[in-house]
Amino acid sequence: MAAPDLNLLIALDALLTEGSVAGAAxxxxxxxxxxxxxxxxxxxxxxxxxxxxxxxxxVPTPRALEMRERVRQAVEDASALLAPGIDVDLTxxxxxxxxxxxxxxxxxxAGRLLDTMSREMPRATLRFTPEEDDIDGEALRSxxxxxxxxxxxxxxxxxxxxxxxSTRFVGxxxxxxxxxxGPVTAERFVQWQHIGVSRRGRARGPIDDALEALGLAxxxxxVVPTPYAGAFALLDSDLLLPLPNQLxxxxxxxxxxxxxxxxxxxxxxxxxxxxxxxxxxNDPAHRWLRRTIRQLCGH
Numbered sequence: 001m002a003a004p005d006l007n008l009l010i011a012l013d014a015l016l017t018e019g020s021v022a023g024a025a026x027x028x029x030x031x032x033x034x035x036x037x038x039x040x041x042x043x044x045x046x047x048x049x050x051x052x053x054x055x056x057x058x059v060p061t062p063r064a065l066e067m068r069e070r071v072r073q074a075v076e077d078a079s080a081l082l083a084p085g086i087d088v089d090l091t092x093x094x095x096x097x098x099x100x101x102x103x104x105x106x107x108x109x110a111g112r113l114l115d116t117m118s119r120e121m122p123r124a125t126l127r128f129t130p131e132e133d134d135i136d137g138e139a140l141r142s143x144x145x146x147x148x149x150x151x152x153x154x155x156x157x158x159x160x161x162x163x164x165x166s167t168r169f170v171g172x173x174x175x176x177x178x179x180x181x182g183p184v185t186a187e188r189f190v191q192w193q194h195i196g197v198s199r200r201g202r203a204r205g206p207i208d209d210a211l212e213a214l215g216l217a218x219x220x221x222x223v224v225p226t227p228y229a230g231a232f233a234l235l236d237s238d239l240l241l242p243l244p245n246q247l248x249x250x251x252x253x254x255x256x257x258x259x260x261x262x263x264x265x266x267x268x269x270x271x272x273x274x275x276x277x278x279x280x281x282n283d284p285a286h287r288w289l290r291r292t293i294r295q296l297c298g299h
Contacts, residue, residue: 005045009074009078010075011038011039012067013072013074013075014027014028015039015050015051016064016068016072018143020057021035021039027143029094046063048061076279090120091120091121091122092123093121093123094123095285096126097146097147098127098144098146099126099128099129099146100130100150101128103228103247106128108246108250109293109297116296121288136148136150137156137159140277141277143277146276146280146286147274147286149272149293151272152271155275158278159275159276159277160276160281162273162274162290165298166271167269168244168267168269169243170245170248170260171184171242171260172231172234172251172258172260173192173258173261174234174258174259177240179192179238186211187216189211189263189264189265190211190216193219193220193221193238193239194218194219194240194241194242195223195240195241196223196224196230197226197227197230199225201223207263207265210265210266214265227241227244227247227251231256232256235256235257242263248260276290
């Protein structure tokens with residue numbers, strides 16, 4: 001009896017994770033025809049079609065759904081067994097990392113991370129993905145993202161979490177704003193309209209909670225998806241913009257005609273962490289990515 005081809009197990013895991021031949025092909029750096037041929041071999045080995053046509057899409061069979069977690073666990077176990085003791089040449093690794101990261105990290109460290117990657121893992125690529133409607137923990141479990149860099153929040157008991165740095169919020173306004181003609185108080189702070197920053201369009205945040213505790217409320221007539229859009233919107237308006245201090249200082253270094261001020265409300269620092277699924281714990285390329293990010297962040 002011929003030994004089973006364990007490469008088919010990895011391909012099956014990619015197919016069940018991505019839910020399509022095209023997605024699995026991208027995940028494994030194969031062409032779509034090559035992935036289709038691999039699916040044919042998997043069907044022969046299992047005696048099951050694995051995916052069947054439903055309208056214009058392919059859907060997994062009942063057996064494929066039943067096998068999904070067992071296949072994923074088998075691949076993870078095999079990776080963990082083979083990883084220790086292997087001297088991997090990172091310069092030859094072809095890898096595409098999908099990282100869901102907030103603007104603080106991207107603005108401060110993306111350029112330096114890519115520069116280091118070009119020297120130490122030159123065949124790898126990095127794709128920063130925005131926040132989406134899917135839950136962060138599910139995106140990590142499914143393999144949709146490889147790493148999450150965001151303010152710490154629990155995403156699942158099995159996840160690995162590592163602290164990176166802390167940030168605090170400051171205020172930003174255009175130079176010459178009449179806000180600077182008087183004392184920086186909470187009462188004067190709410191007299192001016194504000195810009196909110198949220199990829200999901202949220203206008204309320206910790207600042208509003210702190211103001212509410214003082215019996216105050218602010219007006220947020222403009223919500224933008226990125227802090228840089230907010231910074232440019234300041235230049236021709238009397239709006240105020242709260243930003244993480246690292247981003248605010250970056251806006252100053254970029255030469256925008258703005259001025260910073262301390263927020264007149266008490267806010268806790270925000271801790272930024274990196275989070276990953278344990279399947280990547282011993283993966284050499286993923287270890288390199290985590291280690292490099294941590295070093296860039298000052299650890």
